Amino acid sequence: xxALVVTEAVAASVCGDVVSIGTHxxxxxxxxxxPQRAGQALAALVLLPGxxxxxxxxxxxxPRALTGxxxxxxxxxxxxxxxxxxxxxxxxDHPGEDGLAGFRxxxxxxxxxxxxxxxxxxRTGLPVWVLGTSRGAISAANAxxxxxxxxxxxxxxxxxxxxxxxxxxxxxxxxxxxDLPLQDIKVPALVVGxxxxxxxxxxxxxxxxxASRFSSVRKQVVTVTGGPGSPATTGxxxxxxxxxxxxxxxxxxxxxxxxxxxxxxxx
Numbered sequence: 666x667x668a669l670v671v672t673e674a675v676a677a678s679v680c681g682d683v684v685s686i687g688t689h690x691x692x693x694x695x696x697x698x699x700p701q702r703a704g705q706a707l708a709a710l711v712l713l714p715g716x717x718x719x720x721x722x723x724x725x726x727x728p729r730a731l732t733g734x735x736x737x738x739x740x741x742x743x744x745x746x747x748x749x750x751x752x753x754x755x756x757x758d759h760p761g762e763d764g765l766a767g768f769r770x771x772x773x774x775x776x777x778x779x780x781x782x783x784x785x786x787x788r789t790g791l792p793v794w795v796l797g798t799s800r801g802a803i804s805a806a807n808a809x810x811x812x813x814x815x816x817x818x819x820x821x822x823x824x825x826x827x828x829x830x831x832x833x834x835x836x837x838x839x840x841x842x843x844d845l846p847l848q849d850i851k852v853p854a855l856v857v858g859x860x861x862x863x864x865x866x867x868x869x870x871x872x873x874x875x876a877s878r879f880s881s882v883r884k885q886v887v888t889v890t891g892g893p894g895s896p897a898t899t900g901x902x903x904x905x906x907x908x909x910x911x912x913x914x915x916x917x918x919x920x921x922x923x924x925x926x927x928x929x930x931x932x
Contacts, residue, residue: 680697680699680722680725680726680727680728680740680752681697681698681699681700681726681750681751681752682697682698682700682726683695683696683697683722683724683725683726684696684697684698684784684788686780686781686784687780688756688776688777688780689756689773689774689776689777690758690773692756692757692758692759692777693756693757694753694754694755694756694757694777694780694781695722695754695757696711696722696751696752696753696754696781696785697722697726697727697750697751697752697754698726698749698750698751698785698788698789699726699740699744699749699750699751701749701789702744702747706747706748706749706789706791707746707747707748707791707792707924707927707928708748708749708791708792708793708794708819708820708927709748709749709750709751709785709786709789709791709792709793709794710743710748710749710750710751710793710794710795710796711751711753711778711781711782711785711793711794711795711796711818712736712737712740712743712750712751712752712753712796712797712801713736713753713778713795713796713797713798713801713802713804713805714731714734714736714737714752714798714799714801715731715734715797715798715799715800715801715802715825715827715904715906716731716734716762716764716799716800717755717759717761717762717763717764717765717766717800718731718753718754718755718759718764718765718769718800718801718804719731719754719755719759719760719761719762719764719765720737720752720753720754720755721754721760722752722754726752728752728754731906733905733906733907733911734798734799734906734911735798735824735825735906735910735911735912735916735919736752736796736798736801736824737752737906738906738911738916739916739919739920740752742916742917742920742921743920743923743924746920746921746924747924748924748927749785749789749791751781751785753778753781756777763835765800765804766835766837767836767837767840769800769803769804769807769837769840770803770807770840770844770845771807772811774804774807775807775808775810775811775812776811776812776816778795778804778805778807778808778812779808779812779816779817780816782795782808782812782815782816782817782818783815783816786815792819792820793818793819794818794819794820794821794822794927795808795809795818795820795821795822796821796822796823796824796923797822797823797824797826798823798824798825798826798911799824799825799826799827799864799866799867799904799910799911800827800866802823802824802825802826802827802842803826803827803840803841803842803844803845805818805821805822805823806821806823806826806842806845806847806850807845809821809850809852809854810845810846810847810849810850811846811849817852818852819852819853820852820853820854820855820927821850821852821853821854821855821881822854822855822856822857822923822926822927823842823854823855823856823857823872823875824856824857824858824912824919825857825858825859825862825864825867825910825911825912826841826842826856826858826867826872826875827840827841827842827866827867828841828842828843828866828867828868828871828872828874828875829841829865829866829867829868829871830866831865841866842875843875847875847878847879848878848879848880849880850878850879850880850881851879851880851881851882852881853881853882853883853884853926854876854879854881854883854884854885855884855885855886855887855923855926855932856872856875856876856884856885856886856887857872857886857887857888857889857919857922857923857932858872858886858887858888858889859888859889859890859892859909859910859912859915860888860889860890860909861890861892861894861909862903862908862909862910863903863908863909863910864901864903864904864908864910865901865903865904866901866904867904867910869888872886872888873886885926885931885932887922887932889909889912889915889918889919891915892909892912892913892914892915893913893914894909
């Protein structure tokens, strides 16, 4: 397919309508749903960004924070592949840089994501897949492991998942996808990492261990290579989106592979 230019400033036309739903303990959660294009969409993609997850969506549904996140940058690519994108903000009681923090592994958070999935399923009539990147992969795996019925996703994609945590000043930074009941994930599942990811939280070598715990009949682990790299960046600084951790300058290839997997083929 023709390459699309992905910029950090996402055009308002690809952001979408803002929907607000009730979530845990009187909180609200907002998401931006891109308009459905002519023809039948393949699926709706519930996108869970990393970091604190607080996007600070504006009235046009565009994020004012985390604009460099790989899922945010890839919105037009997913839409060009025939998906309805659903970009989910942190709930109203988890704003700021820390955002979701340790809430990501809780059953309440899984239920909140389930409410989004249920709402999207009702509005679109489409299968709903959940995609999480970096710390957002913790949220996505939590939802896939704990939810059932119409609230459960039809499939799961984790990109650069946080698989290694170490305690610091904030206890929640030690959390990873391994803190979840991964064996309860039964839906089709794809795990994608980058061989050059120098983020100490998401070494690609552990992605096979993640997938091995799934009970999914259909699953695949992919390690992306190439790209511009970021040789001067290591440690926590390497966990930023504009690096191999976020598949910088390889967004189109990754989005295309994800689309193939969702359609039923290999990445």
